[in-house]
Amino acid sequence: MTALEQSRQLVTEIPGPRSRELAGRRTENVARGVSSVMPVYCRRAGGGIVEDVDGNRLIDLGSGIAVTTIGNASPRVVDAVAAAVGEFTHTCFMVTPYEGYVAVCEHLNRLTPGNHPKRSALFNSGAEAVENAVKIARAHTGRQAVAAFDHAYHGRTNLTMALTAKSMPYKSGFGPFAPEVYRVPMSYPYRDGLTDPELAKNGALAAERAITVLDKQIGAANLAAVIIEPIQGEGGFIVPAPGFLPTLLAWCRDNGVVFIADEVQTGFARTGNMFACEDEGIEPDLIVTAKGIADGMPLAAVTGRADIMDAPHASGLGGTYGGNPVACAAALATIETLEMDGMLGRANEIWAIASERLNALAATDDRIGDVRGRGAMIAIELVRPGGSGAPDADLAKRVSTAAHAAGVIVLTCGTFGNILRLLPPLTISDDLLREGLDVLAGAFGES
The missing domain is CATH 3.40.640.10 (Type I PLP-dependent aspartate aminotransferase-like (Major domain))
Structure with missing residues (x-):
């Protein structure tokens, strides 16, 4: 298999026609109780990229919910x-x-x-x-x-x-x-x-x-x-x-x-x-x-x-x-x-890049109540403006949806549904991570 190019690329809207076709088959055959975060179907993945069946390449800030820590299809x-x-x-x-x-x-x-x-x-x-x-x-x-x-x-x-x-x-x-x-x-x-x-x-x-x-x-x-x-x-x-x-x-x-x-x-x-x-x-x-x-x-x-x-x-x-x-x-x-491969140190490098970017964003957007985490386990808690700390799950949904449409996989979580969580694979490049964070920041601007 040829190496998967480590760049974000959108060749169709999200989801594309092939993913929509598979979604139709899914509706007819898969139990409703099994849901998915993203409306795209994966063809292959590696490094910091997931490629869907329509040829779109998405920046992976989810790692299959913290599973593919060393990247999908890791050679060893x-x-x-x-x-x-x-x-x-x-x-x-x-x-x-x-x-x-x-x-x-x-x-x-x-x-x-x-x-x-x-x-x-x-x-x-x-x-x-x-x-x-x-x-x-x-x-x-x-x-x-x-x-x-x-x-x-x-x-x-x-x-x-x-x-x-x-x-x-x-x-x-x-x-x-x-x-x-x-x-x-x-x-x-x-x-x-x-x-x-x-x-x-x-x-x-x-x-x-x-x-x-x-x-x-x-x-x-x-x-x-x-x-x-x-x-x-x-x-x-x-x-x-x-x-x-x-x-x-x-x-x-x-x-x-x-x-x-x-x-x-x-x-x-x-x-x-x-x-x-x-x-x-x-x-x-x-x-x-x-x-x-x-x-x-x-x-x-x-x-x-x-x-x-x-x-x-x-x-x-x-x-x-x-x-x-x-x-x-x-x-x-x-x-x-x-x-x-020195992965422990890599987790801390990811935290340094992500926390700096997200704290800078939080300084300009009072809807971000907290940026927290450790290593490559990063959270953004979203709240209603005004300092009450009231959770804003709707904002989390809007931001994550906008990020998905722009080709970045992010997850939500939290008892109140108001947390954006980032779990990038440790194999993601600095450039790809920064691009994903930039897209996420843009999603805040759209939301």
């Missing part, structure tokens, strides 16, 4: 997948195991925070891994209750819907949900600061607010686990105030509660460290990974302290496809690329 991954498919596509690790599964677990045990003995188990998706992390915590503690946070997103299965905070579109009409799931306040510096500036800056104080709920409404003796995204994803790329995560972790350790870090979206070099919890030196008891682990192949994992991971009985964990050999080959190639 392509070669590894092709070689693996030629050997075998499946045996089921629970029937006749294979080295690739073991090798991925070795790397996860090495890469995740902490030098303590660890074990890993592989699954298919982030939601499945979250469910298994809860199972493992319950087996280890003999307790049932699990605490999650305001604005959290953990998946679309029954238990992970219960853990997820946002009703539409994730939970509405799909209950009843798994019991013994409780919700506590999150540190949200921008919104906390609208009413309490000290709470916005003092993560330990915000953690005490959450711990009060844990103590009084659940009780540590009943609590198996606290699960948290070190930087919340779908909830709005919320970066908690410094001290919030360490204070929570200390409380969990004092009370025998398993601390689970959901790094499905933040993991694998997305935030400038291999894992986001490293920024404050957090060593979770269990860490959940997926998305960027295998550059687009379906794979997920739970990694953690050996004594906790080994709590479930033999055959208590598993699944037919978990740790598929082709996906494992992709993961090994992804990890090699991240480590050999």
